[in-house]
Amino acid sequence: xxxxxxxxxxxxxxxxxxxxxxxxxxxxxxxxxxxxxxxxxxxxxxxxxxxxxxxxxxxxxxxxxxxxxxxxxxxxxxxxxxxxxxxxxxxxxxxxxxxxxxxxxxxxxxxxxxxxxxxxxxxxxxxxxxxxxxxxxxxxxxxxxxxxxxxxxxxxxxxxxxxxxxxxxxxxxxxxxxxxxxxxxxxxxxxxxxxxxx
Numbered sequence: 001x002x003x004x005x006x007x008x009x010x011x012x013x014x015x016x017x018x019x020x021x022x023x024x025x026x027x028x029x030x031x032x033x034x035x036x037x038x039x040x041x042x043x044x045x046x047x048x049x050x051x052x053x054x055x056x057x058x059x060x061x062x063x064x065x066x067x068x069x070x071x072x073x074x075x076x077x078x079x080x081x082x083x084x085x086x087x088x089x090x091x092x093x094x095x096x097x098x099x100x101x102x103x104x105x106x107x108x109x110x111x112x113x114x115x116x117x118x119x120x121x122x123x124x125x126x127x128x129x130x131x132x133x134x135x136x137x138x139x140x141x142x143x144x145x146x147x148x149x150x151x152x153x154x155x156x157x158x159x160x161x162x163x164x165x166x167x168x169x170x171x172x173x174x175x176x177x178x179x180x181x182x183x184x185x186x187x188x189x190x191x192x193x194x195x196x197x198x
Contacts, residue, residue: 022133022152025186029055029147030131036091036121039108044119046089046128050147053085053178056170057141059123059134060090062110063101064193066159067137071114073155073162074138077170078118084178086142088118093129094137096198126197136192140170142177150177153188160191 023030032047049055056078060067067074078088094102104122111120123129132141138159142151151173158164173183 022135023131023141023149025149025152027149029143029149031128032147034127036089036119036123036128037104038119038121039104039111039116044089044121049087049089049119050143051085051087052145053081053087054145054150055087055089055143055147056081056174057128057132057143058088058090059093059129059132059137059139059195060120061092061094061097061102061137061193061195062106063094063097064137066192069162070138070155070159075114075116077155077168077174078116080171081174082118084174086174086178090116090118090120091123091128092120093123093126093134094196095124095126096196098198102196126195129195129197135195136190137195138192139190142170142173142183144177150183151186154190157188 029046033045035043035045038044046055046057060074081088092102092107107120138155140153140155141149144150151170153169155170156165156168169185169188176183
């Protein structure tokens with residue numbers, strides 16, 4: 001019994017996202033018309049960010065060690081999506097840290113240093129994180145051309161160590177979706193930092 005209690009206390013600390021309250025596969029893009037402030041200073045909506053091939057929404061931030069470990073993989077998969085006519089938007093929902101490393105100004109600097117050529121926007125009051133049921137950074141949601149969720153979860157199967165990656169979940173999902181196939185692995189476990197909703 002004590003062992004089970006210890007495991008129950010340990011799991012949240014490891015950053016294992018629960019899918020219990022997450023947006024179900026097959027759901028349509030939520031909060032599609034909410035105005036979001038992009039690092040460019042312009043406002044954007046998810047509907048506007050979506051392209052002919054679909055939309056990739058990734059909850060991210062500037063400071064999480066898992067985001068930092070996944071920097072090159074984030075850029076690679078976002079570039080891959082954009083090159084295949086899939087809109088890309090990263091959302092920073094860390095409302096509890098707007099005075100620190102996840103301020104809008106810090107996001108602008110981060111996006112520039114990372115060479116982002118897609119949207120990186122504030123999720124004010126963690127509104128979209130709530131609608132998506134997002135809990136971690138990084139956490140990915142892939143929508144098809146009709147705005148239906150086809151994949152939710154991690155970028156790949158080794159968030160902590162790129163050298164141990166065996167399957168690139170998100171890229172495989174993108175390829176299957178674009179080929180008109182059903183995505184074989186629709187949900188994976190997101191491992192990262194808890195979104196700081198404040």
